[in-house]
Amino acid sequence: MAMVEADDRDDEGSIPSTHSIRSRRSIRSFSMPDFGDHVDDQIFSQILEMDDDETTREFSEPLVTNFFEQAEETFVKMDQALTDKNLEELSSLGHFLKGSSSTLGFSKIKDSCQIIQQAGHMLNVDGSPEPDEKVCVKKITEALKAAKVDTTELKQKMERFFAGKPIGDN
Amino acid sequence: MPAPEGELAVAQAGNSSDFVRKLYKMLEDPTYNSVVRWSAEGDSFVVLENEKFTKTILPKHFKHSNFASFVRQLNKYDFHKVRHSEESSETPYGRDAWEFRHPEFRADRKDNLDNIRRKAPAPRKPQQADDAFPATQQIVVLSESLAATQHQIQALQEQYFDLFNNNKILVNEVVSLQKMVKAQSQVSNELITHLNNIEDRRRNSRHSAHSSHSSHSGPAYHPGNLNLLPDGADEPAPELRRAREILNNVSPDSEADRDLHRLSVAYHHSGSPPDSSTSSVTYTQPGSGSMPVVHHDPLNDMRHLVYPVGQTQGIDPFHSDHIHNIPYSRPLSNPAALTEAPIQATPPPKDQGGSLWGANKPRILLVEDDKTCARIGAKFLSHVDCTVEIARDGLEAVDKMNHDPERVDLVFMDIIMPNLDGVSATAMIRMVTPRVPVIAMTSNIRQEDVQTYFHFGMNDVLAKPFTKDGMVRILKKHLSYMLRDPSQANMGGDESGQSVGVLGPSMSSQAYGGPQGMSMAAMAGGPSMGGGGGGGQVKYEQTPIQSPATTSSWHSPSQMTHTSPSMNDGGGYLTAVGSGSAGGMVLTPGGTQRPQYSNQVLQPQIGGQNLSRLPDMMAGMGDERPEKRQRLYAPPQGAYVQQ
Structure with a gap:
């Protein structure tokens, strides 16, 4: 790991235009908290960058808050669909939540959604068919459970983060 | 005359004919005297009142009311109409009377009726003369x-x-x-x-x-892990x-x-x-x-929608229920609208602190059903000085574009949406405006799907989850004419792999892979060169949980930093290497093949202007890599790995 230093991040220039580099530099002081493998830092940091004021975070905070509301609503619907064995609906819901979670960079949740979406279409994650409905239901059940756990965990971290507190207790 | 009649005649030979006896019987009835009767001499009979005879008497005795038939029948039995000489214009019975005579047919010779026989097949001429009578009637019927x-x-x-x-x-x-x-x-x-x-x-x-x-080799992009080869x-x-x-x-x-x-x-x-x-x-x-084609006004005719209205969250246009039911061919565009060249003269550079754009800021239509994505996308776009309008589904987008085709400079289009999916929406938008770039935004970027996007008139693909860089790159590429500094259009302003990507269109796949492989090798320090060709191209990061069977798909570029459990599984990683390089390869055939294909498809649509657009599209294909690569390349320099 010697070649990859954690603080190299500040020197890298993954943001392209001169314009954004400038704005980027202005938030150098801010260091991205470690959300662990819950969050794709690169994606999430781009969203944080959109905040005009990083103390109030008027853009990103409601976005994240809304996401968790959306996620919880979706989980309720998923539970219902799972009871009904409505795989099509599950797949559709999985796709729905996958879109926003991946755009926010919430990787773990996104992965679970991907599993649900695919299994709902009787597919494995790699796209190969999974003919056994029971297996699919089982996969969905597990993925949904994982998604809920991850969501709860991440939500706590995010709440602390937006409250300006240190997030990690892991 | 047909044979049966002849036979009938023979059969009746011994008896008097029905017709003749009916005729005689009719004449015996004194009540008909004023209409039809024997002549005074008894050697002929006279029809005095033609009309009355036809209507009342014929039906009773002969079961029809056709005087012409009656006359024909008489003729067959060799009755003849009695003609009176011109000079004696006064006939005994009046002008309109018809008098018929047969040598054997007499009022006092009832016993002689048997001698009245049908004639042998009649000569044609008299018949035709008689046919003339109902001719007008027949003509009417005919x-x-x-x-x-x-x-x-x-x-x-x-x-x-x-x-x-x-x-x-x-x-x-x-x-x-x-x-x-x-x-x-x-x-x-x-x-x-x-x-x-x-x-x-x-x-x-x-x-x-x-x-x-x-042991903690999650993100495998530092040199140590590049050596990793399948065991x-x-x-x-x-x-x-x-x-x-x-x-x-x-x-x-x-x-x-x-x-x-x-x-x-x-x-x-x-x-x-x-x-x-x-x-x-x-x-x-x-x-x-x-x-030529049926869709006149498909926007107002919901039957022409490609996909049915969905009941849940979205319609997947590639679901087998839909993909087999596309009711129309790809729309042809209105050639008149092509007078506007997509690439115009660049406006003179103006000094506008920091902004990418010239005098006019791009107006963007963002079509996205997911609120979170829409807000992030809109934020990214407005952050680079674009005016953003949001449509919540394909229907709304079509509506907006239909209302004013010139209202936006570029469309970002989600694919799976409720009510109307992005592919159908694009097909419809193409009917009102062939010009505006439509960019598919989707995590579903399998080669075949991308081809479908292009087939239905989309110009490019932005992989989800999209990044600000990705969006900016698209804007620069497709709205180069609006840039303040047009030279940025191709330079893209993106770091690392981007400059290589720009050369894409003219580069062969080998040349293309070359620099990448080298830069990778430089970073990796060489020992991995055994797997070099493949290893060097591992830039499409692979969802760790993905199995190697997904060789033909690219995957959303988001998963690099997180360490999913399976990432630590040697086999899993190795297969990811294999398929990752396959991802690199996908573009190579795709890069050459798809433009050809688009060429065919676009020919009718864009006509001559097509040529100028084609390289653009190819550049787009090439660009797709750097965009992803850039995301992957940055980390080795920076602290991509957050352990």
Whole structure:
């Protein structure tokens, strides 16, 4: 790991235009908290960058808050669909939540959604068919459970983060 | 005369004829005296009142009311009309009376009736003379039935016409699908071959390149992990063999193909057949003969929607329920709208602190059903000085564009949305404006899907989850004419891989892969070169949980930093390497193949201007890599790994 230093991040220039580099530099002081493998830092940091004021975070905070509301609503619907064995609906819901979670960079949740979406279409994650409905239901059940756990965990971290507190207790 | 009548005559030979006896009987009735009666001499009979006779007496005795028939019958039995000489204009019975005579037919010779026989087959002439009488009646009947028949023919012709056009559309659709399928299988073959090569190389080199698996080797992009080479089994990947088998087993139905080919050729070369046939009949709707495609105003005609309205969260246009039911061929655009060249003279640079754009800021339509994505996308866009409008589904987008086709400079379009999916929406938008760039935003960027996007008029693909950089890159590429500094259009302002990508269109795949491989090697410090070709191209990051079977798909670029559990599984990682390089390869055939394809598709649409756009599209294909690569490349320099 010697070649990859954690603080190299500040020197890298993954943001392209001169314009954004400038704005980027202005938030150098801010260091991205470690959300662990819950969050794709690169994606999430781009969203944080959109905040005009990083103390109030008027853009990103409601976005994240809304996401968790959306996620919880979706989980309720998923539970219902799972009871009904409505795989099509599950797949559709999985796709729905996958879109926003991946755009926010919430990787773990996104992965679970991907599993649900695919299994709902009787597919494995790699796209190969999974003919056994029971297996699919089982996969969905597990993925949904994982998604809920991850969501709860991440939500706590995010709440602390937006409250300006240190997030990690892991 | 037909034989049966002759036989009848023979059979009756011994008896008096029915007709003659009926005639005699009728004349015996004194109540008819004023209408029909024996002549004074009793050697002939007279019909005094023709009309009354026809209407009242004939039906009673002969079961018909046709005087002409009665006269014909008399003729057959050799009765003759008695003509009175011109000079004695005063006949005993009046001008309109008809007097008939037969030598054997007399009032006092009832016993002699048997001697009155039918004549031998009558000479034609007198008959025809008699036929003349009902001729007008027959003409009326005939012309009536003719008119009815004509109506029928007209209706049939209309139906035939519809069917013909529908069939034409279907055949065209099938033919273009066939082309697509063919391209697909070529791509697949290329991929399999390439993967086989990689497999071989990998197996040859694995011993030299073998290195220990770091315990926290999640993101495998630092040099140490690049050395990692498969320590899996020796046999070639079963997936490859299976894929090859499947491909080989699909043999096209050559006979059906030939028929189809004949059909499509017929449609293209013969001037539309129904035209000639319709012209002979009164039915000729002007212009209908050359009606090419059916969609006149599909926006107002919901039947033409590609996909049904969905009930849940979204419609997946690639779900088999839908993809097989596309009711129309790709829309042709309105050539008139092409007068606006997509690439215009660049406005003179203005000094506008920091902004990318010239005098006019781009107006963007963001079509996205997911609120979170829409807000983030809109934020990114407005952050680079674009005006953003959001549509919540395809229907709303079509509505906006239909209302004012010039209202935006570029459209970002989600694919799976409720009410109307992005592909259908684009097809419709293409009918009102062929010019505006439409960019698919989706995590579903399998090669075949991307091809479908292009087929329905989309110009580029932005992988989800999208990034600000990705969006900016698209904007620069497709709105280069709006840039303040047009030289940025190609430079893109993106770091690392981008400059290589820009050369894409003109570069062969080898040249393309070359610099990448080298830069990778430089970072990796070389030892991994055994797997070099493949290893160097691992830039499409792979969802760790993805299995190697997804060789033909690219995956959303988001997963690099997080460490999913399976990432630590040696086999899993290794297969990811394999498929990652396959991802690199996908573009190579795609890069050459898709533009060709688009070329065919766009030809009718864009005409001459097509040529100027084509390289652009190819650049787009090339660009797709750097965009992802950039995301992957940054980390090795920076602290991508957050352990």
